Amino acid sequence: MTHSTHEQHEQAAVIGQRAAEDRTPVTVIGLGPMGAALAEAYLNQGHPTTVWNRTPGKADELVARGARRADSVTGAVTASPLIVVCLKDYPAMYGVLEQAADGALAGRTLVNHSSGTPEQAREAVGWATGRGAEYLDGAIMVPVTAVGHPDAKILYSGPRAVFDTHRTALAAMGGTTYLGAEPELAVLYNTALLGLMYATLNGFLHSAALVGTAGVKAATFAELAVDWFLPSVVNPIIVAGVPDVDRGRYPGDLGNMEMNLTAIDHVLHTSAQQGIDTDHPALLKALAERAVAAGRGGENYMAMAEVFRGRRTGGAGGG
Template identity: 50%
Template sequence: MQSRDADHTPVTVIGLGLMGQALAGAFLRDGHPTTVWNRTAAKGESLVAQGATLAASVGDAVAASPLVVVCVSNYEAVHELLDPLGEVLDGRILVNLTSGTSRAARDSAEWASRRGSTYLDGAIMAIPPAIGTADAAILYSGPRSAFDAHESTLRSLGAGTTYLGADHGLSSLYDVALLGVMWSVLNGFLQGAALVGTADVDAATFAPVANTVIGTVTEWVPGYARQIDEGRFPALDSTLATHVGAMEHLVHESESLGVSADLPRFIKALADRAVADGDGGNGYAAIIEQFRKPSGVRG
C-alpha cells in the first residue's frame, strides 16, 4: 500500500502494545517518519530497527510530529500521560485509538480543545496482524477538516478507514455496539455447538451449517434496519409470538440435554416482554423496543 501523502506526514505513535506496534509498523511501511514512545522503551526496539525514532519522553514524542496517534489501555491512561504536557499539545492533531465509551470520547475532545489540540476519536475494528491491510476497518469521528487533512496518512492503517461524523462520540459508540453484535453471534454459535456436542457432533462439523444460518441472518439486517427507522414491524416471515414458541423449544432442549439454558431463557424473556406489550403479531424487529428501555424498566 503506497501513501498518497506527497510529503509523508511525520507521525508519532504513543503506546506500543501489540496494536500500537502494528500501527507504527504500518506508518513506517508507507514511508512516514515515525516517532514512538512507550513506558517500557524495550517495546520500541523492533520498530527502531525498521526506522522509527524512539523518543526519550512522552513530551518529546508529541513534539516530534504534527499528527499524534495514541493507543493505550484506557482513557484514564491517555490523560495520565498527556495531562502534564500542557502547551506541547498546542496545534497538534491528536488521534485517540484507545477503546472506551462515547462519553469519555466527548470529554476527551473538550479536554484536548482546552489545550489547543484538534481531537479525532477512533475505533479499531481489526486485530493487530490486519493493520495496514485491506482487512483493517478503523472508524473515526470528530472535525471533518482534521480527518480530511490526514485521511491519506490514516489510510496507511487500513483500507477500511471510515469517517462517521463530527460527533466525537460516534466511533466509540459504534465500537461498543458492534462488539455487542459480535458477542451475540459468537455466543449463539457456542450455545449451538454445546447442544450438538451432546450427540457427539464436533464443532468443526457444526460450523459450516452454522455459517449458512449466520449468512442468512446477515441478509435480513438491512430489512430490519428499515423497519426500525420507519417504526413499523410487519411480520414478513413469522410473528413474534411464533418465535416465542421456537424459543421455548430451545430452552427445553438445552435443559433436557444438560446444557446451560441461561442464554435462550434471556432471549425468550425479552420476547415475552414484547408480546406482553402488544407486539406478538409483529415481526421480530419489534423487540428493539425492549432494548431501548433502561435496565429494570418493564412495560
C-alpha cells in the same frame, strides 16, 4: 455501487494517492500489541515515525526498524503534527500526555485509539482543544494482524475537516471509515459492534454445545452453520427488517412474535433435555416474552427493537 464497494474504491483511491505524496511525520504513543502494530504500519508506509512508551524497551524493535525513539513525552508530541495514541484507556492517555510541556500539543492533531466510553470521548475533545490541539476519536475494529491492510476496519469521529486533512496519513493504519462529527460516534459504534460480536459468538457456541450432545464436533457444525446463518438468514432478515425498525412498525403477516416465542421455547427445552446450560435460551425467551406482554405478539421479530430501546423511547422494555 453498494456502500461497501464505494468505500473500497474510495479507500483504494486514497491508498493510490499515498504513493505520490510526502509522508506526514507521525508519533505513536503506546506500544502495546496494537500501538506497536500501528507504528509498524507507519514505518512500512515510509512515514517518519517517532515512538514513545511508558516501558521504553517495547520500542527497541521498532527503533531497530527505523523508528525514532522519543526520550520524553514532550519530545514525542513535538516531533510530529499527527499524534496517534493507543493506550489502555483514557486515564492512561491523560496520565501520559499531561507529562508534556505547556503548549507542546498546540497546533497538532491527536488521534486517540484508546478504549473508552462515549462520555470519555466527549470529555477528551474539551481536554485537547483546551491545549490547542485538534481531536479525532478512533476505533480499531480488527485484530493486530490486520493492521496496515486497506480493508482493516478503522472508524473515526470528530471534525470532518480534521479527518480530511489527515485521511491519507490515517490510511497507513487501514481502511478509514468516517462516522460523523460527534466525537463519541467511534466509541459508540465500537461498543455496539462488540455487543453484536459477543451475542453472535455466544449464539454459535450455545448451538455448537447443543449439537455436541449428539457427538457432533463444533467444526462439523460450523461447516453448515456458517453458510446458513449470516448469508442465508440473518443478513437478509436484517436488510429486509431495518426499515421496520426505523419506522417502528412491524407487520407480522409473514411470521410473528408468538411463532418465534414458540421456536425459542423449543431451543430452551431441548437445551434442558440434552443437559446443556440454559441461561442463553432462557434470556432469549424472557426478552421475547416481554415483547409479547407489551402487546407485540402479532408483530414480526424485529419488534424486539422496542424491547431493546427500553426507556429511551418508552418501548416494551421499560425497566
